Amino acid sequence: MELTLKSPQEVSTVAVVGGGVIGGGWVLHYLRMGHDVYAYDPFPAARERIQQMVDDTWSLMVDLGLRAGASRDRLRIVDSLEEAVRHADVVQEAVPEVPELKSDVFAEIDRYAPAHTVILTSTSGISMTTIQSKCEHPERTAVGHPFNPPYLVPLVEILGGDRTAPETVQWAVDFYRLNDKDPIVLEREVPAFIASRLQEAMWREALHMIAAGEATVEMIDISIRQGPGLRWAITGPMMNFHLAGGAGGIEHVLDHFGPTLKEPWTRLVAPELTDELRQLVIEGCERESGGRPVAELVAERDRTLVAILRARDEMERQLSDARSGDQG
Amino acid sequence: MELTLKSPQEVSTVAVVGGGVIGGGWVLHYLRMGHDVYAYDPFPAARERIQQMVDDTWSLMVDLGLRAGASRDRLRIVDSLEEAVRHADVVQEAVPEVPELKSDVFAEIDRYAPAHTVILTSTSGISMTTIQSKCEHPERTAVGHPFNPPYLVPLVEILGGDRTAPETVQWAVDFYRLNDKDPIVLEREVPAFIASRLQEAMWREALHMIAAGEATVEMIDISIRQGPGLRWAITGPMMNFHLAGGAGGIEHVLDHFGPTLKEPWTRLVAPELTDELRQLVIEGCERESGGRPVAELVAERDRTLVAILRARDEMERQLSDARSGDQG
Structure with a gap:
């Protein structure tokens, strides 16, 4: 299938699939950017948490500055994945980090999303090639890995899997730039990408030091923060x-x-x-x-x-x- | 010898030995804190650089806020180590990271500094036990390791060597706190202390990634900064x-x-x-x-x-x- 993507400037509707800390954070970000946002999580309690998170954090978004037309009233929390993605120009997935789950959810999003829709995963380490493996149109899928909290931290790591089209990667770069993010593109799949690898190296050294009695948790935090x-x-x-x-x-x-x-x-x-x-x-x-x-x-x-x-x-x-x- | 230290509140004169980026940075910091500062480096060119650094950066110190009585006119760049330390209540050493050099310089500071003077090294990794090994009064010596630039970054890592008195470590904590720093105290000698070990873990992972073609220098920097x-x-x-x-x-x-x-x-x-x-x-x-x-x-x-x-x-x-x- 040839890819017929909307231009990133024309995106008006975003779907977020998964309602944890990252999914909820994306909802806030895309609302602030002035989009219609559909959100879905299979668990009713998670759907309530999305609303709670938006209510708790909206004043900070106002303080940070809203794009023209942005409103928390443009959020629709819906009861099915199909309903969430069928109007979306772009889908940002943020379900738990389980390869089998991610690839199943991607197959379902791929089935229900319009042909022009780009599908992005927030995965922090699972291979895109694995996640897209069950899709009929894997060419329009890519990684868009944010950092917590996604409504404030600018970094997004982008990369494709074996069957991702190059124009999808470029589309994701343009889309994130337009939406107040600072993306970097990995040329190939590396476990945990870049920032998390660096973070993990520091985290492991810190845990070694605590285990060896060389430093306390507080000393680690002061040493970096100050x-x-x-x-x-x-x-x-x-x-x-x-x-x-x-x-x-x-x-x-x-x-x-x-x-x-x-x-x-x-x-x-x-x-x-x-x-x-x-x-x-x-x-x-x-x-x-x-x-x-x-x-x-x-x-x-x-x-x-x-x-x-x-x-x-x-x-x-x-x-x-x-x-x-x-x-x- | 029993230790007879001045209280950290009574410190009025600081000597900085070594005029590189760190030594010059300490000069700026202690001038901003309202002390008389003596500075010494064996190289005339380095002595000129200290003055240059103070001239270039003083307006930033003014902007940051000076302690009562602080003035750049209270800097004396002198021609001998003896002259630098003989009036000092505390000496902050910042010569190059060479164990033999540090221990020789410490022996000389120890010889000329008054009995009440605490001697602190800026070393980022050499053992205090080694540095104090040639001192007659090692009990008054400790590590006070800053982070670049020392006139802005609050962290100081403090630890003693085998022959450091516990009251010297406590004195250093009180002194740095009074002087706008946020010190942490290591219970034992660990190569490179705490913050630099964490930094080194990240630096090595970054170099590995660059060497393997997994990331560029720019991607590393954006990934952390953003x-x-x-x-x-x-x-x-x-x-x-x-x-x-x-x-x-x-x-x-x-x-x-x-x-x-x-x-x-x-x-x-x-x-x-x-x-x-x-x-x-x-x-x-x-x-x-x-x-x-x-x-x-x-x-x-x-x-x-x-x-x-x-x-x-x-x-x-x-x-x-x-x-x-x-x-x-």
């Missing part, structure tokens, strides 16, 4: 090191700290810092910095860091005032 | 999972996602999720949440996330205006 986590929210880990290298940037860091890769500084065995890897990292940081000198990037990081520290402090003050008000 | 990095700046990694667990919190996450520890989601081999480790993690998250329900913590995270996203956007706008002004 330390490198602040920088990562601005630069990410690679540019962070580029900025730490002074005028020499990442090249200086790799040559200077390369040997520490062999130190027992984590339980993760390091890769060989080959000439090729060294070059890939240096060229990547150069592309990201757009030829601007490190000193200029550092000044910008610092100003953003001050802005973030202030925003956190101000929020802490407001929350603490609100809490003491509750008690008064 | 994804989990935003949450970590608010909650740290452990509480992040607690908040992802819905009403069941971290207990639900561990029981639900425990099996994924066995998945190939990073190259780091996972620890056994024993009953004991499970309990340590649950109790830690409960202590951190102070008995408050997950829904309340999620609402607070969300409001802080909105504040951080706004602060970043606003800064991006200002910087982009400034850049187009430069070109105009």
Whole structure:
């Protein structure tokens, strides 16, 4: 079948299948983006939770800014999957992470959704090739993996399975960009994709440290929240090191700290810092910095860091005032 | 020798030994905190760079808010280590990460500093026991490891070596708290301490992915900066999972996602999720949440996330205006 997709600009109706934390979060996001949203979950209690989540969080969405025409009244929580998807221009699936369940749900969505509808899964690690395996039209399916909470965190990881059409991947990129997201596209299937792999490496090292009595839960959290986590929210880990290298940037860091890769500084065995890897990292940081000198990037990081520290402090003050008000 | 430390409130003079990115950063921080600051580096070029760094960054310090009496005129860049430390109530060392060099510099600081002076090293990974090995008064030495840039990032990791007095560790905690830092104390020496181990685990996984062609430098940075990095700046990694667990919190996450520890989601081999480790993690998250329900913590995270996203956007706008002004 040839793909006849609507342009992402013309999307007006979104279906969300699955009513957990992620599904409910997508409902909020797509309502804020000014769409009609159909939501479905097989469990009546989950359907009630979707409404509750929208009611609890809508004022924050208003505060964040609604797209033209956005309204919580444009949500329809329905009793069947068919009813949810038959009007949809795009379906965002968010059912539990069970391969058999996901592939069955995808087959059903594929059966009932119009021919022009793109079907996206929120899976954080199951292969798209598996999820699309029972579909009659797998070419219109792709991964659109969000981060919690999907109504606030911009990242979406996109990739196709063996039978996904390239235009579907491009469509998903355009659609998410239009809908206030910052997508990245994986060229091939890697278990857990990118961000979750990095997160998992840190999580495992943290669990090892707690198990070994090297750190407490609180020490882990303070160490990241008050330390490198602040920088990562601005630069990410690679540019962070580029900025730490002074005028020499990442090249200086790799040559200077390369040997520490062999130190027992984590339980993760390091890769060989080959000439090729060294070059890939240096060229990547150069592309990201757009030829601007490190000193200029550092000044910008610092100003953003001050802005973030202030925003956190101000929020802490407001929350603490609100809490003491509750008690008064 | 019995330790006769000044109270941390009485500190008025700080010496910084070493004039690189970290040493220069400490100079800025202690000037902002309203101290007299002596700075020394054996290289004249490095001494000039300290002054340059202070000149370039002082307006940001003013913007961030100066303590009473703080002035950049209270910096004295001097020509000898003795001159730098002989008036100091506390010395913050930040010379290159070479064990032999650090232990020699510590012996020299120890020789010239007054008896009441506490000597702190900025080392990111060398054992304090090694660094203090040539000191006559090792009891007053400890690690005070900052994160770059030390004039903005609140985290300081504190720990002693075999011959550090417990009161020195407590003194360092009190001193850093008084000076706008958020210290954590390690109970024992672990290579690279805590935050850098977690950072190193993520860095190694990122390098593996780049080497294997699974991700580019830019994809790594976007994935963290626009994804989990935003949450970590608010909650740290452990509480992040607690908040992802819905009403069941971290207990639900561990029981639900425990099996994924066995998945190939990073190259780091996972620890056994024993009953004991499970309990340590649950109790830690409960202590951190102070008995408050997950829904309340999620609402607070969300409001802080909105504040951080706004602060970043606003800064991006200002910087982009400034850049187009430069070109105009």
